[in-house]
Amino acid sequence: MSEQDEALFPGSTDEQMPSSPPSLPSRPPMDPPVLSRKRTRASDLSSNHPSSDPAFFSSDDASNDNVENYQDGKRRKKQFRGAWWDRAMYSGASQSASADASIGPVPSRDGGKTQFTRNFDSGVWMGSDSTDASTELASSQERGGATAPSMNFASLNHQPQYSNMPAAPTSSVDKRGEAEREAARIVDKALEMQAQRVDLSGLNLTEVSDSTISPLHSMVRYAQHLDDQSDSPREYFTFLPTIQLFLSSNRLRRLPNELFNLDNITVLSLRNNKLTEIPSCIRNLRNLVELNVSGNKLRHLPYELLSIPDGDTRLSRLTILPNPFAQIIPTADAAKLPIIDIHQFIGIEAIKEDSTMSTANWPLRGQTSRLAGWVTILGEQMRGRWKWSKRSYHQSMDGDSNEHLLRLSPKEDYMIRRQLLKARPMLIASSPVAYLNLFGSPNQLGARAPSAMTDEELQGFFDDPSTSPAQDGPKAHSLVELALKECSASDSLSQLHTLLPEDSPRHVVDALDNAQQVKQTGGKRCSVCGRSYVIPRTEWIEYWHYVPGEMKCSFSELFVPFLRKGCSWKCVPDGNPRTWF
Amino acid sequence: MAEENQQSDYVTLVSNDGFEFKVQRSAACIAGAIKKMLDPSNNFVEARENRCHFESINGIVLEKVCEYLYYAEKHKDAKDVPDMDLPPELCLELLMAADFLNC
Ligand SMILES: [Zn+2]
Numbered sequence: 001m002s003e004q005d006e007a008l009f010p011g012s013t014d015e016q017m018p019s020s021p022p023s024l025p026s027r028p029p030m031d032p033p034v035l036s037r038k039r040t041r042a043s044d045l046s047s048n049h050p051s052s053d054p055a056f057f058s059s060d061d062a063s064n065d066n067v068e069n070y071q072d073g074k075r076r077k078k079q080f081r082g083a084w085w086d087r088a089m090y091s092g093a094s095q096s097a098s099a100d101a102s103i104g105p106v107p108s109r110d111g112g113k114t115q116f117t118r119n120f121d122s123g124v125w126m127g128s129d130s131t132d133a134s135t136e137l138a139s140s141q142e143r144g145g146a147t148a149p150s151m152n153f154a155s156l157n158h159q160p161q162y163s164n165m166p167a168a169p170t171s172s173v174d175k176r177g178e179a180e181r182e183a184a185r186i187v188d189k190a191l192e193m194q195a196q197r198v199d200l201s202g203l204n205l206t207e208v209s210d211s212t213i214s215p216l217h218s219m220v221r222y223a224q225h226l227d228d229q230s231d232s233p234r235e236y237f238t239f240l241p242t243i244q245l246f247l248s249s250n251r252l253r254r255l256p257n258e259l260f261n262l263d264n265i266t267v268l269s270l271r272n273n274k275l276t277e278i279p280s281c282i283r284n285l286r287n288l289v290e291l292n293v294s295g296n297k298l299r300h301l302p303y304e305l306l307s308i309p310d311g312d313t314r315l316s317r318l319t320i321l322p323n324p325f326a327q328i329i330p331t332a333d334a335a336k337l338p339i340i341d342i343h344q345f346i347g348i349e350a351i352k353e354d355s356t357m358s359t360a361n362w363p364l365r366g367q368t369s370r371l372a373g374w375v376t377i378l379g380e381q382m383r384g385r386w387k388w389s390k391r392s393y394h395q396s397m398d399g400d401s402n403e404h405l406l407r408l409s410p411k412e413d414y415m416i417r418r419q420l421l422k423a424r425p426m427l428i429a430s431s432p433v434a435y436l437n438l439f440g441s442p443n444q445l446g447a448r449a450p451s452a453m454t455d456e457e458l459q460g461f462f463d464d465p466s467t468s469p470a471q472d473g474p475k476a477h478s479l480v481e482l483a484l485k486e487c488s489a490s491d492s493l494s495q496l497h498t499l500l501p502e503d504s505p506r507h508v509v510d511a512l513d514n515a516q517q518v519k520q521t522g523g524k525r526c527s528v529c530g531r532s533y534v535i536p537r538t539e540w541i542e543y544w545h546y547v548p549g550e551m552k553c554s555f556s557e558l559f560v561p562f563l564r565k566g567c568s569w570k571c572v573p574d575g576n577p578r579t580w581f
Numbered sequence: 582m583a584e585e586n587q588q589s590d591y592v593t594l595v596s597n598d599g600f601e602f603k604v605q606r607s608a609a610c611i612a613g614a615i616k617k618m619l620d621p622s623n624n625f626v627e628a629r630e631n632r633c634h635f636e637s638i639n640g641i642v643l644e645k646v647c648e649y650l651y652y653a654e655k656h657k658d659a660k661d662v663p664d665m666d667l668p669p670e671l672c673l674e675l676l677m678a679a680d681f682l683n684c
Pocket of ligand 1: 526527528529530531566567568571
C-alpha cells in the first residue's frame with residue numbers, strides 16, 4: 001500500500017469510550033518465527049526451482065523424484081523421503097533413520113522396493129501425471145504393503161514444516177471392512193480379466209474408499225501407457241477401456257472422490273443406497289451413457305448433471321425415481337398415474353398443427369395453477385423445439401419453402417421426433433435466490449437454504465420471493481473465500497485446522513473442512529460465472545424437464561428439481577431462462 | 582497526529598505490533614466490522630478518532646488486508662474480476678482476520 005506508515009503504535013490513546021471490537025479469542029499460534037521460516041521456504045522454492053509454479057502439490061515433485069531441489073541444506077536434515085505413514089512406522093528407529101532417509105530411499109519391509117512409489121498417485125485431484133506409477137499403485141496393494149488409510153493422506157508426504165504436525169496413524173493395517181475388502185478383490189479380478197463390468201452391487205457396503213476405486217483408474221493409465229508406444233494416436237482411444245460400475249443395493253451414504261476421476265465410466269448404477277446428494281463433480285463423468293440414482297434419499301440433483309452430453313450416443317438412460325425429490329406441486333394422485341407419453345401428454349398433435357397448446361386432454365385438470373402453468377411452459381418449449389427441429393431438418397434437406405414445412409411424411413415425422421429426443425433439458429421454473437453469508441449460511445438468522453428446505457418451506461419460498469430480497473454485493477470474491485482457496489492449494493490442507501487457535505469460531509473450522517471436501521471432489525465451479533470457489537454465496541432451485549433418450553416418463557419425472565449455486569452475490573440467474581446450453 | 586473532522590477521507594488501521602496503514606474510508610468500509618466501528622451512530626472511539634486498532638492482527642497480515650480492501654473497492658462494479666493472489670504462508674491468518682473483519 002502506498003499509504004503505508006511504519007510509525008509505532010503510541011499505545012497511549014485514552015480509552016474512555018468503549019472500543020467496539022471484542023478482540024479475537026486468542027492469537028493464532030502462527031507467531032513470527034514460524035512465519036519467517038515458512039517464508040524462507042517459499043523463497044527457497046523460487047530461488048532453487050526454475051519453474052515459476054510453486055511446488056505446492058505433492059505430485060509436482062513426486063513425479064520426478066527431486067524433493068531435494070526444493071530445499072536447502074539446512075532443511076535437508078528434516079527431510080524424509082517416503083510417505084508420512086512410513087515415517088511413523090520407522091519412528092522406532094527414530095532420528096537416525098530419518099536422517100538416513102534424506103540420502104536414499106527407505107527400505108521397506110518387503111525388501112528393496114521403496115514405499116515411496118506407493119504414494120505416487122497423490123492425485124485425487126491431480127490424477128493426470130502418474131502414468132508410469134499406476135502399476136505400482138495396483139501391485140503395492142497386492143503385496144500387502146502399508147496401505148494408505150485413504151488416498152488423500154498421500155499428499156502429506158515431505159511436509160515437515162509444521163512442528164506440531166499431528167501424529168500419524170500408528171498402524172498400517174487396512175482399515176477397510178470385510179465388505180470393502182471383498183469389493184477390492186472384485187475390482188482386482190475385473191482388472192485381471194480386463195472386464196469392463198465391475199459389479200460391486202449387493203455387498204452391504206457402507207463405504208467405498210478411494211483406494212478401492214483407484215485401481216480402476218490405473219487400468220486406464222495402463223492402457224494409455226501401452227499405447228503411448230505405438231505410433232498411431234487413434235489406438236489410444238480404442239485401448240481406453242470403458243467401465244460399467246455397479247454400486248447398487250449397498251448402504252452408501254457418500255461416494256468416493258476417486259469415482260469422479262474415472263471419466264471413462266459409461267454406466268454407473270447407484271441404485272438403492274442412502275445417498276442424500278449427488279456431488280456436482282458428476283459433471284466430470286462426461287462419457288456416461290446410463291446413470292441410475294433411483295432408490296436413494298435425494299431431494300434434488302446437481303445442476304452440473306445437466307452439462308453431461310446427452311443424446312443418441314451419450315447419456316440416454318437416466319433413472320432417477322424413486323427419490324424424495326423436493327415437490328412444490330401437490331402430487332397426491334400423481335403416483336397413481338400411468339406412464340405418460342410426453343408428447344401426447346402435452347398435446348403434440350396440437351403442436352404439430354401449430355395451434356395454441358391446450359390442456360384439454362390433460363388428466364390432471366383442476367389441479368393447482370402452478371401445475372397448469374408449468375405444463376403450459378413445457379408445451380411452449382416443446383413447440384419451440386418442434387419448429388426448430390422441423391426447420392433444421394428441412395434446411396438440411398436443402399429445401400426451406402414454408403409450404404414444405406406443413407407437410408410431413410411419416411419418415412420425416414420420425415426423423416424430427418428423433419431430433420426432439422435429443423433435445424437439451426428445458427428450464428421450467430426457478431426459485432428466488434437465497435443469499436448466503438461469508439461462510440455460506442443463510443443471511444437471516446434461523447433461515448434455511450433452499451437445499452435444506454422442506455416441501456412446504458420451498459413452496460412458500462417459490463410463492464413469496466420477498467422473503468429473500470435481492471442483495472447487492474461485489475462480484476469480487478470475499479477475503480474469506482480467497483484465503484480458503486489459498487488454504488486449499490496447500491498440501492497440508494487436512495492438517496491446517498490443527499494450527500488454528502483452540503477457541504476458533506466453529507464456522508472457521510467448518511469452512512476448512514468444507515474446503516477439503518471441495519478439493520477432494522475436484523473443486524467447484526460457479527454455475528453462473530464459472531470461477532472456482534469454496535463457499536457458495538447464492539443458492540436456488542430450478543425445476544427442469546429432462547428425460548434424455550425417452551419419449552415416455554411418469555408424471556413425477558416431468559419436472560425435476562436441480563440445485564444451483566453461485567460464487568458471489570452478483571452470480572444469480574440472468575433473468576432469461578436458458579433453455580439451450 | 583491530529584484527528585479533526587469525523588468523516589475524513591482516510592482512516593488509520595493499526596496492527597497489534599504497531600504498524601499503521603492509512604486507507605481510504607470507502608475501501609476500509611468494505612469490511613463489515615470496520616464499517617461498524619467507524620459508524621458514528623455506534624459511538625465507538627474508533628469513529629471519533631478515525632482510527633481502528635486490531636489486537637489480533639499483525640502488520641504483515643493487516644497489510645494484505647488493506648491490499649484486499651483496495652482490490653475489492655477497485656473491482657466493485659467490474660464484471661470480470663481476477664482473483665487476488667494471497668501469500669500461501671498467510672492464508673490461515675488471513676482467514677482468521679477475514680472472519681473477524683467480516684469481509
Ligand atoms: Zn460466480
